[in-house]
Amino acid sequence: xxxxxxxxxxxxxxxxxxxxxxxxxxxxxxxxxxxxxxxxxxxxxxxxxxxxxxxxxxxxxxxxxxxxxxxxxxxxxxxxxxxxxxxxxxxxxxxxxxxxxxxxxxxxxxxxxxxxxxxxxxxxxxxxxxxx
Numbered sequence: 001x002x003x004x005x006x007x008x009x010x011x012x013x014x015x016x017x018x019x020x021x022x023x024x025x026x027x028x029x030x031x032x033x034x035x036x037x038x039x040x041x042x043x044x045x046x047x048x049x050x051x052x053x054x055x056x057x058x059x060x061x062x063x064x065x066x067x068x069x070x071x072x073x074x075x076x077x078x079x080x081x082x083x084x085x086x087x088x089x090x091x092x093x094x095x096x097x098x099x100x101x102x103x104x105x106x107x108x109x110x111x112x113x114x115x116x117x118x119x120x121x122x123x124x125x126x127x128x129x130x131x132x
Contacts, residue, residue: 003047006108006116008123009068013044014051021055021074026081029055033086036093039101046097046104053090053123056082060130064123087130094124 003011009018021028029052035041036049054064055071059079067075097104098120108116 006113006119007064008047008050008054008119009071011047013047017048017051018068018070022070025078026086028052029082030086030089033089033093036096037089041096041099041102041104043103043107046102049093049097050104050120050123053094053127056086056090057123057126057130060087060127062126062129064119064126084131087127091124091127094120094127 005011008014017032032048032052033056035045041049054067055075057063058067058071058075059082063072063075096102098117099105
């Protein structure tokens with residue numbers, strides 16, 4: 001995985017996935033979130049699931065600072081399609097990507113980057129706020 005930062009859109013896998021996102025609606029987000037729910041989560045699937053979870057939070061009015069322009073445009077166009085069930089699925093995906101069965105968690109923990117886990121905690125809080 002080519003990554004230059006710990007945030008959801010600071011890696012090649014997520015940026016490549018954005019091309020698929022731009023071509024579709026909420027189902028593209030749901031598919032990405034679902035990939036983190038199947039057994040061991042490979043790093044590319046984990047990175048994409050975190051980007052999808054971030055888009056879910058942004059669609060609920062809880063974005064992470066400045067989103068990439070194409071993501072902000074997608075949220076404006078398709079954000080209303082994201083439901084409370086999607087938010088719950090995003091929470092589960094973040095939990096799986098942060099867990100013991102995740103290659104991405106292994107990589108970030110091995111890199112000794114506590115900001116990655118802090119960013120997941122922040123994302124989780126923003127998703128939970130959307131359910132209240």
